[in-house]
Amino acid sequence: MAELAMTPKPGLLARTAAFFRNLVAKRGALGHGYHGVLDAPANLWGWLQDRWEKMDLFDESHTERAKTNPWYAIGGMWYWVWMLVIGSGVLLMIFYIPDTNQAFGSIERIMENWKIGAFPIGSMARGLHKYGADAFIILATMRVYRIWFTGGYKGGHELSFMVALLILIIGMYSGLTGYLLIWNQRALWATKVMATFPTYLDKNPSWIPGGDFINATNQGKTTAQVLLGGTSIGPATVTRFYAFHFMLSFVLMIFFELRVYHRDFKRMNIGRWTKLIIFLIIIAVAIFIPAAQGSPANPEVTPNPILSDWYFLAMYQMLKLQDPYLATILTVGIPFIVIFALFMDRRPESKWGQRQIFNWIGIGGLIYFVLFSFLIINEIADIHRDPPLWYYSMGLFLLIGYFQDWAYVMKRDNKRWWETFHLFFVAFIAVSMLANTLYHYFGDIREHNVRAKGIVEQVMAAKNMTMDQAYGWLESNRPGLNLWHTNEVVTATGKPRGLELWRLHAAAWLGIAALGALVGLKRWGAKRDAQQDAETAKAKPKAAAPAPAAQA
Amino acid sequence: MNENTRRTFLKAATTIPIIGGAVLAMHSILRYFKPTMAGGLDALTAPPDTAPSPPQVAAELSDLQTPWACKDFIYVRSSVEYSSRKTQGAKIPGFVLRLPDEFVKDKSDPKSFYLIVQRICPHLGCTFNFVPDRDVLHGGYNYLAPQPFHPYFACPCHLSVYDPTHYQANESGVELRGKVVSGPAPRPPRFMDFDIKDGKIFITGTEGGGVG
Numbered sequence: 001m002a003e004l005a006m007t008p009k010p011g012l013l014a015r016t017a018a019f020f021r022n023l024v025a026k027r028g029a030l031g032h033g034y035h036g037v038l039d040a041p042a043n044l045w046g047w048l049q050d051r052w053e054k055m056d057l058f059d060e061s062h063t064e065r066a067k068t069n070p071w072y073a074i075g076g077m078w079y080w081v082w083m084l085v086i087g088s089g090v091l092l093m094i095f096y097i098p099d100t101n102q103a104f105g106s107i108e109r110i111m112e113n114w115k116i117g118a119f120p121i122g123s124m125a126r127g128l129h130k131y132g133a134d135a136f137i138i139l140a141t142m143r144v145y146r147i148w149f150t151g152g153y154k155g156g157h158e159l160s161f162m163v164a165l166l167i168l169i170i171g172m173y174s175g176l177t178g179y180l181l182i183w184n185q186r187a188l189w190a191t192k193v194m195a196t197f198p199t200y201l202d203k204n205p206s207w208i209p210g211g212d213f214i215n216a217t218n219q220g221k222t223t224a225q226v227l228l229g230g231t232s233i234g235p236a237t238v239t240r241f242y243a244f245h246f247m248l249s250f251v252l253m254i255f256f257e258l259r260v261y262h263r264d265f266k267r268m269n270i271g272r273w274t275k276l277i278i279f280l281i282i283i284a285v286a287i288f289i290p291a292a293q294g295s296p297a298n299p300e301v302t303p304n305p306i307l308s309d310w311y312f313l314a315m316y317q318m319l320k321l322q323d324p325y326l327a328t329i330l331t332v333g334i335p336f337i338v339i340f341a342l343f344m345d346r347r348p349e350s351k352w353g354q355r356q357i358f359n360w361i362g363i364g365g366l367i368y369f370v371l372f373s374f375l376i377i378n379e380i381a382d383i384h385r386d387p388p389l390w391y392y393s394m395g396l397f398l399l400i401g402y403f404q405d406w407a408y409v410m411k412r413d414n415k416r417w418w419e420t421f422h423l424f425f426v427a428f429i430a431v432s433m434l435a436n437t438l439y440h441y442f443g444d445i446r447e448h449n450v451r452a453k454g455i456v457e458q459v460m461a462a463k464n465m466t467m468d469q470a471y472g473w474l475e476s477n478r479p480g481l482n483l484w485h486t487n488e489v490v491t492a493t494g495k496p497r498g499l500e501l502w503r504l505h506a507a508a509w510l511g512i513a514a515l516g517a518l519v520g521l522k523r524w525g526a527k528r529d530a531q532q533d534a535e536t537a538k539a540k541p542k543a544a545a546p547a548p549a550a551q552a
Numbered sequence: 553m554n555e556n557t558r559r560t561f562l563k564a565a566t567t568i569p570i571i572g573g574a575v576l577a578m579h580s581i582l583r584y585f586k587p588t589m590a591g592g593l594d595a596l597t598a599p600p601d602t603a604p605s606p607p608q609v610a611a612e613l614s615d616l617q618t619p620w621a622c623k624d625f626i627y628v629r630s631s632v633e634y635s636s637r638k639t640q641g642a643k644i645p646g647f648v649l650r651l652p653d654e655f656v657k658d659k660s661d662p663k664s665f666y667l668i669v670q671r672i673c674p675h676l677g678c679t680f681n682f683v684p685d686r687d688v689l690h691g692g693y694n695y696l697a698p699q700p701f702h703p704y705f706a707c708p709c710h711l712s713v714y715d716p717t718h719y720q721a722n723e724s725g726v727e728l729r730g731k732v733v734s735g736p737a738p739r740p741p742r743f744m745d746f747d748i749k750d751g752k753i754f755i756t757g758t759e760g761g762g763v764g
Contacts, residue, residue, distance in 0.1 A: 196677040229587045232642050300645050302679045304692050304708035320710045
């Protein structure tokens with residue numbers, strides 16, 4: 001007893017050291033990570049080869065399914081639309097002049113002068129090119145969503161999804177380089193924004209490891225100069241964009257045709273009637289809504305409002321809501337975030353009800369795209385009102401998905417609720433939602449806050465005042481509301497409250513993420529060890545088996 | 553494994569120069585895409601000319617007598633660029649704003665009555681406007697300005713609004729007029745250096761940066 005009492009309980013320091021020693025130990029989580037990194041190149045190469053074999057460009061492996069299910073004919077449809085766009089593009093190339101002084105006029109001439117009798121060939125060719133490109137982007141988007149919602153990337157088809165996403169991005173970029181060629185106001189300002197935003201890639205904050213080094217390599221500025229062919233949009237930009245516009249389709253087509261040549265499959269799994277109907281639909285749209293031209297580009301006047309082409313509207317709205325550095329990182333990062341989410345989905349189940357988190361990521365993306373576009377087209381977007389709703393709904397979608405998934409896993413594994421609950425994930429989302437919402441409703445960072453708007457409306461109703469009078473009344477009677485974020489107000493009230501809320505949020509967020517990662521790593525290591533022990537236990541009886549035989 | 557060590561080593565040793573050669577070849581191909589410019593990468597950030605000749609007139613003082621009078625002008629900043637025209641004059645639109653006396657700090661200096669900014673939005677390069685109307689600012693630029701109202705600069709692209717009566721620091725820590733009061737812009741508009749001579753405002757230089 002005395003000896004037992006003598007052994008002291010290990011202190012906090014010793015226990016922490018033991019914990020880390022255990023982590024680094026060969027069979028701990030870090031040990032597995034270490035071997036994982038060592039074996040990575042060989043595994044990655046094998047993984048890629050496997051996916052390369054299974055890669056699907058035009059839904060060619062769904063040819064039978066496409067006969068009854070139009071969702072699986074999208075691959076053939078987008079290829080057909082692409083061919084139409086290339087064909088009409090070649091026709092347009094004959095008359096188009098890539099020069100800032102003549103581009104707009106040459107398009108006008110294509111639209112008006114190029115006729116056979118009264119039949120407007122030029123207008124039709126341009127309509128086919130423009131609406132065909134729109135159809136391409138719609139179909140490419142639908143294909144990405146089809147693969148996402150049906151879990152089509154499972155069972156080794158990850159590369160198919162990535163290529164589908166790449167086709168969509170290349171399609172959007174072709175659209176952007178294409179509509180500068182018209183040289184109208186929309187084109188000029190869209191190009192200006194698009195070519196300027198990479199410069200924020202050189203503005204990494206120095207607290208990011210290697211941030212200053214990345215800034216010094218001037219990736220953003222180089223990208224901007226390569227795109228523009230100089231420091232500003234000019235004749236060089238038009239010739240460059242003309243080349244890129246053609247080259248993107250051309251290079252992509254070479255790769256696709258090489259694959260078809262090597263594998264020998266049918267490019268379009270649709271019948272000739274379907275092709276004809278698609279062609280006629282686009283032609284009909286081109287006849288009834290001739291492709292618009294807008295007003296000629298004028299670098300000295302930015303019209304108000306100014307909109308991008310429809311598929312960029314949601315991203316355009318996002319640029320208004322964010323700090324430009326963050327917005328740039330997000331814009332560049334969206335495809336990587338999507339691919340990251342894809343690799344988070346490791347379960348073999350691909351049915352709708354069995355992977356709700358990933359469904360909700362898809363639904364959320366779709367909702368944002370449609371909603372942002374709707375708000376901006378109808379001019380009811382409000383950059384002060386929308387961000388909290390946006391952040392809040394992002395967390396909400398993930399939570400809805402998580403709780404549905406949680407219910408599914410509980411039922412599948414016949415477990416109690418706490419055994420399958422991911423506390424850190426839910427805490428992470430909840431803190432994010434709460435802090436973002438509070439920050440946007442009560443933070444006085446830049447302008448009068450959203451909370452004040454409601455109060456102003458109450459005052460207007462109660463005192464029968466105009467909005468100006470209501471604000472005046474509030475300013476004199478409720479100075480604590482801090483209606484206007486001005487230098488004087490900041491000096492008078494000290495630091496803005498919103499900033500502290502934001503810091504608290506970031507700290508809580510990072511803390512929970514770090515804790516969650518640590519606990520997750522530990523559990524993962526333990527699971528791996530248990531698996532290995534089971535395997536060794538299984539292997540041992542076999543090794544021991546010859547012994548009794550020898551005895552006999 | 554052991555038999556292959558020498559072969560593996562030799563393979564690796566020959567791969568390195570091959571990869572190096574490929575990188576060099578790629579570099580020259582990629583370099584082809586970069587435009588040939590006098591200033592190189594700095595053309596985007598450094599002002600190419602500090603003292604242009606002849607000095608360009610932005611506005612005449614007789615047009616700027618009333619408070620909040622605002623005149624727009626185009627300043628041509630020439631830079632050598634590869635194009636069919638060999639040089640490209642980058643046209644920079646600007647505003648001259650006559651500030652009301654109550655916002656002028658140093659009334660003994662005639663220059664401090666005028667604010668001259670480049671109209672290129674420091675956010676993403678659109679051309680911003682002078683908005684003297686509160687309703688237009690509210691409806692078109694999503695910013696409900698406080699009373700009493702004074703004019704603002706506002707950009708149609710991403711709805712940044714600049715307050716010419718307040719100061720904010722730029723990247724180098726210089727306090728400039730045109731504090732961002734709404735929207736995503738990271739800093740106030742870029743300034744232009746100027747001189748007043750014979751009742752005219754001459755531009756003598758520009759703050760660098762921005763895709764013009």
